Structure formats: structure tokens, C-alpha cells
Amino acid sequence: MVEDLVIGMAGSGGDGIVSAGESLISACAAMGYHAMMTKSFGSQIRGGESSCRVRMATGAVRNPGGTLDVAVALNWEDFLKFGAELPVGDDTLVLYEAKTGVAPDALPLDGVTPAEAVAVPIADMARTATGSDKGKSSVVLGLLAGWCGIGRDAILAGIRKKFAKKDERLVEANEKAFALGVQYAEAHPLATPRTIEPAVAGEPRMLTDGNDICAAAAIFAGCDFFSGYPITPSTEVMQLFTREIWKYGGAVLQAEDEIAGIGAALGASFGGKKAMTATSGPGMSLKTEIMGLASIAELPLVVVDVQRGGPSTGMPTKPEQSDVFQAIFSAHGDVVRPVLAPTCVSDTFEVTVEAFNIAEQFQTPVVVLSDQEIAQRKEVIEVIDTARFQVVERQRPDAAELARYERFRLTANGVSPVSHPGMQGGNYVGAGIEHDEHGDPTANGRVHQRMNEKRLHKLDPLRERDDLLRIEGDPSAPLALVSWGSTAGVCREALDLATAQGLRVKLLVPYLLYPVNERVYRGFFATVQAGLVVEQSYLGQLYRVLRMMVDVPAGLESFCRSGANPFRPAEIVRELQLRAGKESR
């Protein structure tokens, strides 16, 4: 019995392989497993090839995993299109459509001989059960239930829920297809059993993805206004707002472009409301000017960038971590803009709430740097107790202050109480033009210097927020990993594996990428002789940003490559071992 199972399935658009994955992961949630599901499609809008990976485990699941334990191919042409996304290895069980006519010992997997390969008459069973091949996905679920020992009732419940919307005959047909799959599995025991430990069904779980939970977190944090423009892979953030925000007396605007999107959000913030916009790289580029305006006008604003493959239009459906420079530096003039990054679906909630709190406390735009994988992968996670989170409001002027109000008063901490239209006595004119304490335009060099100082140093407390960076593993280890975003989930597993193999390793995961908490890094680096800064961008952007602010030990190298080339825990462990050798010599 295993505790961790990685299943990958591929077929053509009509085969419903993705919906099979969805039934599977909701079954996992119901049974109390931890689970994670990623989808991948060809470039066709409809039809074409489609695939999904489901990783389920009795313990925490921190990334989609590496080589597949179970591979399901409804046809080989489509399966092979996914290459590295569905890697088959020596330990893999391969289930495939018998109709493909391929012999188990002649699978089209160059160089790899899987542990076991079983040709299954999936289409035939589907036809028997449903009279069409529409039932294939249910047959596959039956096979998995049978061979992997995943709770049948839970899967059946999922199937029922799905088809109930359509019609009753469909439900029965698919129940039949599922049953046939189960029977087939029972009739053909595996040479290499794949049964997973039963989960301790107990606590209810949440099932969601990074985009939905990001939008929900914003609403929890008090966001009343969203405005944005559709762009893959961020659009679901706006879509949730269009369903929910009205219920809280808020509003959402689908803008004519990204500039109007952030403009309207900034207008709402000028009006005293918490506001957000969400986009991906191309939209970030367009929002650059108004992000700068938000900084000098000192208005809170949360900007979500769900990173995808770049540059330019790049690869809209693939993950990459290459917007770090853009998020931090894309502004003319001297600007410091806080940038936060979640590492999984669950902490996307915390990070988003934190983003609103920082925006409000410091009257600044804040970027949440998510990525396509976190944003669009579904996870079964522990229920989040919102009571643990505190919500911060911007400091407003009191009566005394309003009596002689100066919007940009030079206070000790650089934060000036902010009024908004409707507040009597708080009248002021916001501007992107440099201004004095009262808000009047100026071209005076001394005032400019003082105002830059105010705007930049008000953020100093952020550099002290040690809770926004997490250090895991042996604190005095000579080997180190630094990683962020979705890649951090891979490094967390690599840390455990390497430690289990006797390496002395630690991992630093920054949730606040910028401004850089120099003290924490210095402390972390103190014991480091070798290691890796792991990120999915060709230029290794976070590594460069760290060099800017801190002295990075020579042995800590950038380990990076372009998006759509996901890191796997095993390879990171290998790299660590190489360096462990060096470091001990």
C-alpha cells in the first residue's frame, strides 16, 4: 500500500479525461485525502488533446509530483503530445486503450520500460454501458477505483452529481460504465499493486484553485471593488467577483483594457474603498503607468499578476516565474512597491489578505505575484479558519487633523492619514505631479527629495516583517535552497527527501519578495556554503534581486530555466548531492 499516488491521464477533447480528474479529486476531498490536480490542453480552443494529473496522498501534497505512478492513455498520439508533463518511468503502471492495438511490450515510450502495462478495452466497456464512447471517463474511474482502492462511493457520488444536471439516463449509464471498470480491475489483479492507504476521513476539506481563493480572500479582506480586463490565466479572479461582489454591496467593472482596469480600481481607492485588479504579464506591462501614479498619490491598491510564459504574449497557458523584474521595477522614477508571492492554493488566501493589509497600512500599491500553476490547479486543502486573520484599514484623519488637513503631512513614520471624497474638511487634490505636504504641485528639488524619502521610507517596517519569510529545515545547515512561488512546493519536498537522505539542508521561502528583508537573508546565508536559488525563469530573476540588496554567498548559485519546464523534487535533490560533495571536500 502506498501513501502517495500520482495519476496522469490523456485523451482527445471529447474523452472527458479532465472531468474524470475532477470527479476523482472531489472524491479525494470527500474521503479526506490531500490532493492536487493540474490540467493541460493543446492550443485548440475546443477539441484537440487534453490531459490532467491528479496527485493524492494521505499526507500533505505540496506539488504535482514527478514521474507518474499510474499513466492512463486513451490514445497514444495525444498522450505523447504532453511529453514531460506526463513522464512515464520504470515504476509506472500504464493503462491504455486496447483499441490502440499496441502490444504491452511495445509501448511508444522511447527508452522507458514501465513496471507494468495493461491494455484495457475501455471504449468497448463504455459502449456496452452507455451505447456511446461518452462513458470512457467513467470506465477509467472504475479502473482506478478497482486497482488503486479509491473509495467507490465517493467517486460514484461525484459521477452522479455531474450527470444529474443533465439527465437520469446518463447517470445510470455512467454508473454502469464505472461498475464495468471496477469489475475489470477485480478480474485482472495487477502484478505491481497500486493500492493507496485509506485516508482518515474526518475533517471536511476545501476544494478550490488559486484564482478563486484569491478573489474570495480579497472579499474577506474588505475589497469592495474589482476592475480588470480578461486575460489567461487570471480571468477567473474577475469571474468570481462578477458572481459574488454584489452580495457585499460592492461592484465590478469589466474594463475596456488593462489601463482602464487599474484606473477604475484606483478611482475606487481614491474614494476610500478597498480595490483590486488582476491580470497577467501583458496586462502588467500596460498597468505600469498607473501603478506609478498609485505610488506617488499614496493610494492603497492590490494588483494580482498571475504569471504565464513570456515575453509578450508568450505562452498564455503555461506557468513561468519571469515577472519578478516587472513587478518590482517597472515604473519610471524612484518607486518601491511591495511584491508578495503565494506558494500554493492555500497560502494564496493568506498572501492576498496580507496584500490588502499592507496596501492599507502603507497607502501603496501591492503586487501579488501568483503563477499559472497555482492559479489554475485545484487543491484539496484543510479548511482555513478566517478568524485567524486580522483585517487592516487605512489610517484616516481625525477631527483635529481635519481642522487643518495636510494630505501628505510629513509624519514620523511617513504615513499620512488619508481622507476621501465625502469627508468634510479632508478636501485635497491628489496628483501624479510632485507635490508638497498640502498636495500642491511643486518643482522644488528639496521638496522632491523629502517626498521621495517619505514615500520610500514609510515602507521600512516591511523589511522587518520576518513572518513574511519562512525558513525550514536545519537552521545551521551548510546546504541551502531559496525558492518562491509554485517552485517552493517542489523545494519543500526536495528538502524532506534530501534530509531523509542525510543531507544537512535548509530552505528559505520568501512570501515578501520586495522590499528585501536583508537581515533575514544575512542570517540565513551565514551558515551557507553551497546551494541553489530555484526559480522558473531563464534569467533567475529573484537571485539577481537578492544580489542587489544582500551579499549572496558565492556557493549559492542560481538554478533556473524557462517556464513550462517544471522542476521535480528528485532533480533538486541530485543537485544538492553534487554540492554536498563539493561542500564537504
Place this chain on the structure above:
Amino acid sequence: MVEDLVIGMAGSGGDGIVSAGESLISACAAMGYHAMMTKSFGSQIRGGESSCRVRMATGAVRNPGGTLDVAVALNWEDFLKFGAELPVGDDTLVLYEAKTGVAPDALPLDGVTPAEAVAVPIADMARTATGSDKGKSSVVLGLLAGWCGIGRDAILAGIRKKFAKKDERLVEANEKAFALGVQYAEAHPLATPRTIEPAVAGEPRMLTDGNDICAAAAIFAGCDFFSGYPITPSTEVMQLFTREIWKYGGAVLQAEDEIAGIGAALGASFGGKKAMTATSGPGMSLKTEIMGLASIAELPLVVVDVQRGGPSTGMPTKPEQSDVFQAIFSAHGDVVRPVLAPTCVSDTFEVTVEAFNIAEQFQTPVVVLSDQEIAQRKEVIEVIDTARFQVVERQRPDAAELARYERFRLTANGVSPVSHPGMQGGNYVGAGIEHDEHGDPTANGRVHQRMNEKRLHKLDPLRERDDLLRIEGDPSAPLALVSWGSTAGVCREALDLATAQGLRVKLLVPYLLYPVNERVYRGFFATVQAGLVVEQSYLGQLYRVLRMMVDVPAGLESFCRSGANPFRPAEIVRELQLRAGKESR
């Protein structure tokens, strides 16, 4: 007799103080002096206060200088508004309008007692000569001619040229006003003479500013198309194109915004023509997305950013060097974009030509990072011999290549010959979407990695271009300055002063800011124990970029502040001396 004279004048809009400065600098050009003129105005579009500084010398003039040798105040209220821009010191000669009724020993200059102060009945003389106070500027020129020994004929010629356009009576009246000024000066010899060495009139000189010479350089380099949107302080670049480019069969488009501006320029480049756009910070922010498109589509394009005070609208008429991060990093995805910066009007020509050559050779957008001071100050410079400059054309496919053309073929050096519409056999579809060698869209991770590699490593030869960085002073000096843009001119003078004072100093001036020529910096840093990276931005942006790529000696500190707070040679020398102390200890 002095060899170097810094004159500062201020009055109200109507006083024609700036046109006096212009007559003066064109006289300098005619007489063979080196000279530099900067202007400064209040925020009013018309009227309000206005001022100018003219620095003239028998030798090279590398910056506007520090404390004034001669200050001219037509009224004190306006003069004082310019504060640090017109600094009066103990050695200054102050000439001012007698009508102001201020006693020479009671000038409104807190703390400072100038070497000599003379109240002159400027307005009265003007009235006598012209019957109005329109003649004030000519009187002032007369006084300067008389007291500083600046060639009268040359100045008179300038005056004639200016008023000839209007009418003959005006010419006579202003000649008269000038004569009265001269007579007054002769009748009232100075206690502290200010006569300047006569210049060796010989070679003709050029008189222009950074924006005009930038546009002219582009046309010389073969630029056929300009498209942009007006923005201070860059608009004069477009304005010259609208006058000249038609003469070369080219065209200019005043676009509806900066996005259309760079878009149209990119379209022309796609068409095989050399193209340029120019803007300032806010426009750079808007051009971000299409700059990224130019990088992935591998099309040559020159983008001029005339920096001004930021962030956002900031201080449009003031210089700052705070767009370094933006110029280098504002793109989503992994992009490396060459960034060049001129240091004065004259080398703006070389830098602009180089920008076109680099753009063509490497099929990349290139940013020219000018600033308000260089762009709008007038300089008298040596005539530039265009024969010294070579013009590069993009590599085009030959017949063999066209027979089976692959637009993005992976060549050894990463540069693929580029066709353009009209070229038979070269047909391809450019795209911002990631693409294979043929140009077809792809979402394949391996192809993406290879294409990023191609686009980024094709620029490697730039990192070897030692000629794009200049090292001056004692190569083995323990004290160092690093500076760029207009500030480099200040550091060059500081280098000479410090050396004259016996300090062992050297100066590195990068014309290519990015990519970073690591070898040159390492070599330069090798002997450095202490020094300064001097730049006019609050964050010291170039210093941070250097840290990213090279190990910067601990003793080399960032010496920076916000724009509109110009550095003066003397203060840099002071800073060097402090460190010289340390470093010798």
C-alpha cells in the same frame, strides 16, 4: 583674466533674459569659446519667472558649473525663486537692477556676501535706448561685453540676427541699448575684474542641444521613420523629424498616444526600415508592452527616453536619472534590452548612432537614456566629423537562405537573417507568441527554453564591447568614481580637480549601461578601496544594477539623491577627500 566664466541671469518672463543667454552663447560659438547654456522657468506656461546659466570657457565645458561668477538679477523676487539653480558665493559678482532699491551691502542673500555687488540702472538705459523696457536684455549683454571682455561684434551680430526678423527700428534700438551697457561698464570699472581670456577663434563650432542632435544622429544613422507622442522634455526630437525627415524620403507620425507611437515605429521596422520613437518616463511606462513585443519578434527599434523627475508625472521640466530600472527591467518575461546613455550633447550623437547599429546588428530594441539637462541644454561643441562613424544594416537572408527560409533559425550567434514584406521567399509571420524557428506558435517548453537562450545570448558580444565604457584618470588609483549621463560631466571635472589636489582617483563612465560588461568593471574595481557611484536618483539605480551582476567593492558607495538637486564638482571632491582619509588610514 579667467579662462572659465559662469554667468547666471534671472528676470520675469517679459525681460528676455533667456534670449540674452541665447545671443551670448551664439556669440561664444562665433568667437570659438566652448560654452553651455541651461534654462529654467517657473511652472507658468507664459510669464512667470525665467532664468538661464551660461558657462563659457577657453577649454572644454563639461557641466553647467557650480557657484556663479557673475549673477544678474533684473528683480530679486524672481532671482531668488531659482535658489540652488543660481547659487551666489563669496567670489560672485552680482549685477542687479538699481530700481530694486536694494543697497549693495543689503542684498537679500541670506548668509552670503558676494565679492562685489553693483546696482545698475538697467531699465533706465533700456528706456533711453528703446523707449520701452524691451531693451533690458541688450543692456545686460552690453554690461557683460564691457565688464567680461566678451567680443562685442559677435554679440552685436547675434542681436542683429535676432531682431532683423522683426524690424529695422528694433535692431537700431537694441544696438543702442547694447552700446549704453558697454559704456556704463567702461565708465564703472569693477573692483574684482572678470575679464575672460580671448578665445582662439579658428575652427567653426556647432551649437545645438541634446534633443536636436539626437534626431539628427538618427537620420544620419539611416532612420527613415519616427513616430511618437509629445512629452516634455523629449518633444524636440519629434519636432526635428517633422522638419527634416521628408527630405530623405522618410515619414513621421504624431501618434494618438505612446503605445501607437512605438507600435507604428515597430511596424516600420517590420517593414525593413530603421525606426525610432522618443518619449519620457510616463511614455516609457506605456511603451512597455510593445518593447517586449519587439524583443520576442526580434525587430530593431530605437527608443529614446529623455528622463525627467518622477515618479508618474513628477517634475516634467527637471532632470533626474531615475528611469534605469524601467529602461532595463520593464518587461514581463525574460528580456534583455540594451540600454545606452549619453553624457553630453556631443556624445549624444555617437550614442544615438551606436543605438541604431546595435539595434540592427542584434535585431533588438535599444533604449537611449538621455535626460532633461542634456536634452535641453545648448552647447557649443567641436564640429563632429560624420565620416568617423560607420552605419550598420540588419543581416538579410541571401538567395540560398530564402530558398528555404526560417525566420528564427537557430544560428551559431543567435542572430537570424531577417526578411521584410516585399522580399520574395522571405514570407513569415512575426508574433509576440512564443514560436519555433519557422515562426509558428508553440507552447513547448523545450522550444521556449531554446528560443529564450537564442534571444538572450545573441547579445553576449555587447558584454565585450569595452569601447562602450570609458575609464579616465589613474588606472591604478585606490579612489574611484563611477558615473553616467549628465552627472558624468560633473564627475569628469571633479576628477581633474581631485587629481590636481593630489588625490589618486579614476573615473568609469559607462555609455552602455546594460547588459553589464562585467570584465571591465572587475578590472576597474580591482584597485579600488573607496569611492562613489554618483547618480541623480533617490535609489541609486545604476549602483543596484551593478551589484546584480558584479561584486562591487564594499568601499564603493552609492552617492545619490533625487533630481533637481544637481551635483557640483566641488562637493564630489569633498566626498573623495573624506574617503581618501579613510582609505589611507
Place this chain on the structure above:
Amino acid sequence: MSLPPNLTPQDFKSDLKPIWCPGCGDFGVLQAICRALAAIGRPPHEIAFISGIGCSSRIPGYTAAYGFNSVHGRALPIAQGLKLARPELLVLVAGGDGDGFSIGGGHVPHAVRRNDDLTYIVMDNQIYGLTKGQLSPTSPQGLHTVTSGYGSLESPVNPLLYVLAYGAPFVAQGTPADMPGLTAMIEEAIRFPGFAFVNVRSPCVTYGEADQQIKIHKTVMRRLEDLDHDPGNRIQALEKAETYGQALLTGIFYRNPAPRPTLGAVVRERQQQLMAGAAPRDRILDMFVQH
């Protein structure tokens, strides 16, 4: 909340001295707006005045209201977000011809079709003032400027026709050469429920054309009311709008007799429907819980 019983135009002026050139038409626009606001009587702190960048866009700074002198061309998006977030405010939007119809031109049709209750005042001087005299989208073809030394090659934008084509329910044109008329139409535009557009031919005395100055306007302007124009007739309005660039017609080109509800109104309706029985914010994650 104690307010001066009745407000005077002076109550809507700030103490910041305008940096406009002496004689600039924008002084008149400022005056007309302050008079209209005084007549309407909302206190300054309940008014938000959003602008872009340009000489004209400086105007919020010269009023006592809340203001946002934002970035070039983006006043309308900012104003729409503000109005949606705070429907109770009186929101004015202003800027130049370049701000509104060049860089900002892409936002106008969408502001119009969303139809929130905004008043958009363009100070149309047919030139770029702040940047010292370049072509503007409304500059006449053939005009010689610092960016068109041989004459402009482009036929100009027609602000009135565009905004009518976008479906605006209220479209007017005025000039500071007729202060009572300008003040009246601005007041009516503000009172109009929905998107109201006022194109003010506000002369630039420094870079503007000689025939676009107050003195000339006084002689050439013609009031629509004197041309028995029916402001309720959209086709008539379109035809009259076609004269932009030839004639100077002032007054209300179009006022929709049966205006559709504003965006704010339909949003409020939707909120009221959906707010009943919604989970509180701290229970929003319940939607993800599996049982």
C-alpha cells in the same frame, strides 16, 4: 453637518493661484463651473473633480472640491471607478482635447455606453497647450505647428459627432465668450441623470489660432436655440454636430427626452437583490468546503 446656508461661486475656489497664461479661456471655464456648482448647492466635500494632464487638467486644483489631477488620458476610467464605489458623490471629469480625444480617446465610448452619472467637460483649444503648441486631434487640417511645420495632413476629430455616435444622452458645446450660456449648460449637464458631455471651445491665447480667440468667438458663435434646433432629436443633433470645424454652434445639441437608467441605478438594484441573505465576508470560504 453645518454648511453655509447658500454657497457662492467663491466657496468652490481654492486659494491656489492658476498658472494659466493671462487671458486663457480656462479661467472662464473655472468660473462657469464654480457658478454652476454654487447654483446646485452640493458642498465642496461631496464633489470629486477628476482630470488628466494638460493646462486644462489643472482645473481641479483651483477648486475647493476633492480632486484628482491624475495622468494623461485616464480621467474617465478613474472617475467611473470612483462613481461606482461612491455613487453618492457628485463627480465631474475634465481635461483637454488631447487628453480626451487623443490618448484618452479609447475610454470615451465605454464611459458613454456604461452611462454612469458623470459630467465630462472638455476644454477644447484645438492645440496641445501644456507641451507648448503641438498638433491636437481637433486641430484643423493644414494647421502649422511645431510638429506640423508644413501643415497637418490629418482631418480632425469631431468630439460632438463622436460622442453622439457613442450614444451619449446629453451633448452640448459652449465657449467662455458666452459665460451665461456656458454656466447654464454646465449646470444642466451636472443635473442631467447620466453621462453628460460638454465641449468647451476654450481658447489658448499662447498657441491657439487667431480665429479661435474669445473676441472672434463672440462674433461667429451661433446659439442652437436661435436656430430652432430640437435638442430631443438625435438625427438633428448628428447633422448639427457635423458642422464642428466650420461653424461654432453653442448650446445643447442633444438631451435624451427619455434617458435610460444610469449604471449606478442598475448596480444598486442588483446589489439590493443579491445582498439579502448573502453569507458574511468571514464565511465566504464556505463555498469551497466539501462535505
Place this chain on the structure above:
Amino acid sequence: MSLPPNLTPQDFKSDLKPIWCPGCGDFGVLQAICRALAAIGRPPHEIAFISGIGCSSRIPGYTAAYGFNSVHGRALPIAQGLKLARPELLVLVAGGDGDGFSIGGGHVPHAVRRNDDLTYIVMDNQIYGLTKGQLSPTSPQGLHTVTSGYGSLESPVNPLLYVLAYGAPFVAQGTPADMPGLTAMIEEAIRFPGFAFVNVRSPCVTYGEADQQIKIHKTVMRRLEDLDHDPGNRIQALEKAETYGQALLTGIFYRNPAPRPTLGAVVRERQQQLMAGAAPRDRILDMFVQH
């Protein structure tokens, strides 16, 4: 230069297989364009096809011409720069309703008023296809989509009316439900000297509305030529354009009988005047020399 004596539609197709959904209206648009180009007979390498981003904007990749599948909403600026730099090329521009009238909407009026010789084809499916079914600016009010679960609150853009108001000399509307009609109007648009706009109601079979599919178009479409419409009459054209959203009128709404010269033509004129006796490029600095 040896060219196939006469070109067939096939000569204008690339070998890239379209990723469009089976049945997508864009297949028909591609076919119509290739037929029109074959009729015109310029070889593919003298044609440049510029688009933005969207399902529709993929179209240049499926032709054998030079193409630029640029970024969302910027096809027109890129095409204008290209055409000014290389007037000898045949330049086509295409994209979706979102590409052209949402994010790209600010560029349209300026492309029209500059009037260079471009043909702009919008594949108007009244939805965002590539991003999977959000509201588009031409989506009807009340439409339920993934971004308007309770129905859209905004009244739609009217592409025909907008572009006419901008002063376009050629405006037409077609549908792949009438291939001969669509092909003919695209050919005429390309041959027209000046800015020509063709709005193609190209159905999205995956996210589009049921009543916006080819089958329905066939039944509801009405040809302007059957309504004795005078394409030379601008006011008639404006009135007919007002029907966008209710009726589906196809054909040529407006064709200026006396079109003004194109931007390219006046630019060439200016160049010829000024090129005579200009200093060579290597003497351009002479303008700064003082004697």
C-alpha cells in the same frame, strides 16, 4: 520576378492547420480573404497582414502572406507605420471585436482620420473567444457570460456607426453565411483607395449566442442592395448603421464617391517637394554649424 501567371485562393493559404473550433466563422473569413486576394492578384510576398490577439487574430498565420500577429489591440498602429514606411505594400489588418473596439478602440478614429490605404476586417462574434467566453464590447445588453452571470449592464458598441462617425470613406458588413457577398465586399474594400472597414459577423460556435450562428444569419440577413440603399449617401448610411444589434444588414453601407487623397499620397507629394536639394544624410549636422 517569376510568379504563377494567375493565383488561386490556395496560393494564399499557409500549411499551418487552423486551431479554430470546427465550424468557427473565421474559416469562412479566411476563405473569403484568400479568394479576394486571388482575384486581385498581388503575389503573397507583397502583402502584409497585421493582426492583434484573439482567435480571429490568428488569421495571418493561416495565409501565405507576410504577417504580424502582434499584441492585443495594436494592429492598427503597427499597420499604419508599416504602410507609411512601405507604401507599395498591400496592407490588411484584422482582429476581433474585443481587439478592435475594446482595447484597440482608441486607435480606430485616428487610423480613419489619417486615411492611409488600409483594409480593416473585424471578425465580430460579439464575444471573447480566445479567453473563453467573456463579454465583448459588442455583446448585447443583458447577455449572460462568465463575466456577466446576472446579465450585462452595458449597451453595446456599434462598430458601423462609430467608424462612419469617424469619417471612414468605406464601411461594409458581411457574414460567412453569404460567402459570395463577403468575398465581393472584401475585394472591393481592398481595391478602395483609402481606409476601408469591413465588419464581419463571424459566429463563435463555442461561446457565441445561438441566434448569432451561420444558420440563423442565413435566415435573418438582409442585403442593403435589396433595400435600395444608396452607398454614396452618408446620412442614409448613418441611419442604416443604427440598426446594428437589431437587424443584420449586409453589404456596403458607405462608399465615398469622391474620396480624399490617402495619407500615403499626400506624404509622397511632400517628400517629392522636399527631397529636391536636401543635404545628404552625412551632412545633416551642417544645420548646427556656426560661422
